[in-house]
Amino acid sequence: MKILVLNGPNLNMLGIREPEIYGRQTYRDLEEYVDNVCRENDIEYEMFQTNREGELVDKIQQAYGVFDGIVINPAAYTHTSIAILDAVKAVGIPTVEVHLSKVSEREDFRQISYIRLAAAATITGKGFEGYGEAILWLKENC
Numbered sequence: 001m002k003i004l005v006l007n008g009p010n011l012n013m014l015g016i017r018e019p020e021i022y023g024r025q026t027y028r029d030l031e032e033y034v035d036n037v038c039r040e041n042d043i044e045y046e047m048f049q050t051n052r053e054g055e056l057v058d059k060i061q062q063a064y065g066v067f068d069g070i071v072i073n074p075a076a077y078t079h080t081s082i083a084i085l086d087a088v089k090a091v092g093i094p095t096v097e098v099h100l101s102k103v104s105e106r107e108d109f110r111q112i113s114y115i116r117l118a119a120a121a122t123i124t125g126k127g128f129e130g131y132g133e134a135i136l137w138l139k140e141n142c
């Protein structure tokens with residue numbers, strides 16, 4: 001099984017950005033966490049972060065025929081991007097939406113999630129563990 005793990009804008013700033021919300025662990029720590037989960041479960045993966053919406057769309061399109069599942073934290077694009085939603089719908093790859101923070105308890109503008117309309121599952125508020133759960137969800141369900 002091959003999983004693509006995508007991360008949107010400002011997630012490269014983990015450890016520095018709003019530590020009271022996102023914690024003190026860095027993006028490098030997240031990469032290590034995902035690497036461990038995938039190794040332990042015999043899963044091939046690629047992990048990618050970008051601050052650009054179009055690059056996320058490109059990565060999703062390129063996943064067609066290559067990856068069996070996608071884990072995506074679109075970050076702020078969750079709340080704005082119809083393009084990312086359409087890309088996930090276009091490729092038809094089972095996709096799990098992940099957020100580090102408990103988005104449902106945050107600002108009103110974070111209550112809209114476009115990606116959720118195409119997501120097979122959504123995991124929020126569990127920090128790094130949410131990525132682990134998403135990867136295992138895909139392993140069990142795809």
Ligand code: DQA
Nearest residue numbers: 010073075076099100101110
């Ligand atoms: C986030 C939540 C989003 O609202 C925010 O814009 C992010 C991170 C999360 O992981 O909790 O950048 O996706």
